[in-house]
Amino acid sequence: MLSSSHSHKPAFRHLLAGDWLTIILSAIIITYLFQTLWSHEHAAKVQIRIGDKVHAAYDLNQQRDITVRGSIGDAVIHISQGKVRFAKSPCHNQYCVHQGWLTHNGQVAICLPNQISLELIGAQKPYDSLNY
Amino acid sequence: MRKWLIRLAVIALIAVGVFSFRTLKQEPLYHTQSYVFGTLVDISIYGETEARAKLLTDHILHDFQALHDQLHAWKPVGNNQPGELGALNAAFANGSTPITISPKLAAILTDATDLSLKSQGLFNPAIGHLIGTWGFQRDEFTAVTIDDAKIKALVKANPRMADIVLKGNSAYSTNTSVKLDLGGYAKGYALDMAASYLRKQQVKNALVNIGGNIIAIGQHGDKPWRVGIQHPRKPAAIATLALADGWAIGTSGDYQRYFMLDGKRYCHIIDPRSGYPVQHTQAVTVLIPPQNNAGVLSDVASKPIFIAAPEDKASTAAMLGIQYFMVMDQQSNIAVSKALAQKLDWLDPEVNNNRHVKLVTLP
Numbered sequence: 001m002l003s004s005s006h007s008h009k010p011a012f013r014h015l016l017a018g019d020w021l022t023i024i025l026s027a028i029i030i031t032y033l034f035q036t037l038w039s040h041e042h043a044a045k046v047q048i049r050i051g052d053k054v055h056a057a058y059d060l061n062q063q064r065d066i067t068v069r070g071s072i073g074d075a076v077i078h079i080s081q082g083k084v085r086f087a088k089s090p091c092h093n094q095y096c097v098h099q100g101w102l103t104h105n106g107q108v109a110i111c112l113p114n115q116i117s118l119e120l121i122g123a124q125k126p127y128d129s130l131n132y
Numbered sequence: 133m134r135k136w137l138i139r140l141a142v143i144a145l146i147a148v149g150v151f152s153f154r155t156l157k158q159e160p161l162y163h164t165q166s167y168v169f170g171t172l173v174d175i176s177i178y179g180e181t182e183a184r185a186k187l188l189t190d191h192i193l194h195d196f197q198a199l200h201d202q203l204h205a206w207k208p209v210g211n212n213q214p215g216e217l218g219a220l221n222a223a224f225a226n227g228s229t230p231i232t233i234s235p236k237l238a239a240i241l242t243d244a245t246d247l248s249l250k251s252q253g254l255f256n257p258a259i260g261h262l263i264g265t266w267g268f269q270r271d272e273f274t275a276v277t278i279d280d281a282k283i284k285a286l287v288k289a290n291p292r293m294a295d296i297v298l299k300g301n302s303a304y305s306t307n308t309s310v311k312l313d314l315g316g317y318a319k320g321y322a323l324d325m326a327a328s329y330l331r332k333q334q335v336k337n338a339l340v341n342i343g344g345n346i347i348a349i350g351q352h353g354d355k356p357w358r359v360g361i362q363h364p365r366k367p368a369a370i371a372t373l374a375l376a377d378g379w380a381i382g383t384s385g386d387y388q389r390y391f392m393l394d395g396k397r398y399c400h401i402i403d404p405r406s407g408y409p410v411q412h413t414q415a416v417t418v419l420i421p422p423q424n425n426a427g428v429l430s431d432v433a434s435k436p437i438f439i440a441a442p443e444d445k446a447s448t449a450a451m452l453g454i455q456y457f458m459v460m461d462q463q464s465n466i467a468v469s470k471a472l473a474q475k476l477d478w479l480d481p482e483v484n485n486n487r488h489v490k491l492v493t494l495p
Contacts, residue, residue: 100367101367104368106369107367112167112171115167126479128339128352129174129341129346130341130360130361130362131361131417132361132385132388
């Protein structure tokens with residue numbers, strides 16, 4: 001592409017203001033589309049880990065129940081329009097369920113007995129790790 | 133026609149440029165989570181290739197698992213054989229016949245004894261029997277029937293670290309009520325171990341988190357590592373701070389291991405003086421400046437401050453040489469030392485609006 005545009009270089013001189021405007025606008029639109037459609041970084045997501053593996057990441061802007069199998073049984077993770085929580089867990093103490101809704105980037109809920117963790121991830125992480 | 137070709141070429145170039153910029157922008161950050169020590173181990177390594185970072189974390193996790201087996205207070209390691217600490221506890225209970233222990237365990241016991249003395253016994257890893265009575269030597273915590281007579285007897289038996297006699301590579305206890313539980317020490321020890329291993333391997337930037345206790349090496353790219361401090365009653369961080377090279381942070385809380393009985397919360401942190409779980413405090417966080425045992429201190433130092441009565445907390449911190457600390461009481465009132473206050477960025481809107489929470493700055 002570089003060489004072909006180079007060989008047509010004189011043609012640039014004939015470009016009018018409107019042409020440049022078209023090019024610039026297109027570039028802006030394409031950049032914007034790349035940022036939003038080709039990457040999910042700006043959409044808040046929940047990342048589910050089972051044991052030491054990342055199981056999946058789900059968009060938060062939906063209403064959905066996800067059942068995942070942890071080390072002691074099935075847990076139900078409830079996603080509801082921008083927030084997420086453990087809805088059901090086979091663990092004894094239910095600390096994970098009692099944690100309630102996670103809403104902001106960086107928030108985590110961990111079920112130690114079942115080895116499942118939820119972490120809200122977005123464009124910017126407010127911190128690298130959590131002290132608790 | 134030509135013009136269109138040019139336009140298309142320019143647009144395509146820009147698109148490729150944006151795409152490669154985004155790809156280049158991908159950080160050399162390796163992040164992994166595993167379950168060891170009955171808790172979550174979260175390791176970030178910055179600036180190494182993924183393959184090397186993976187080898188390094190695998191090595192660390194392997195060491196952690198070995199340490200866990202060696203120091204576990206109540207779980208047999210395979211074949212129903214007790215780990216090294218379990219065998220030592222069995223010997224302590226049987227009388228004062230010395231048994232051989234590893235140099236590593238001997239060093240740990242010497243250090244833990246020093247720290248216990250320094251905290252005037254508030255940090256006391258010898259109260260394993262009390263911890264067991266309260267049901268906290270199990271994988272899951274259910275309410276126990278509180279046996280007041282037994283608790284009183286265990287307190288009266290006065291198990292102390294000073295009862296343990298170390299001679300070369302052997303140990304015995306002059307008090308059969310001593311039962312070691314290094315639950316408030318081992319994770320910190322593991323942090324120091326991991327940090328020292330990573331530095332030896334020339335790793336410049338890493339963040340190791342074992343069950344909430346964190347130690348930092350180097351930084352995250354061109355910025356320091358940033359950690360959040362969990363709110364004890366909300367699923368969110370209350371504040372964040374930069375954790376510079378060599379610093380460690382630890383929190384003792386009543387919200388990770390506890391059970392509820394008749395509307396009261398019984399947490400795993402037990403006051404060795406009364407034998408009962410501490411109920412006046414939700415969380416204590418300590419921040420430890422760089423030193424050889426920063427990890428151990430981040431684990432150990434929060435306990436005596438947590439156990440001390442509200443009016444004694446500041447003096448207990450001073451006694452331990454802790455400058456950076458924060459206390460949350462049962463009403464979620466926050467008291468924070470001046471030194472730590474200067475480092476915190478509050479996230480919690482209630483703190484920022486100064487509603488419901490009282491922020492007290494300590495000397």
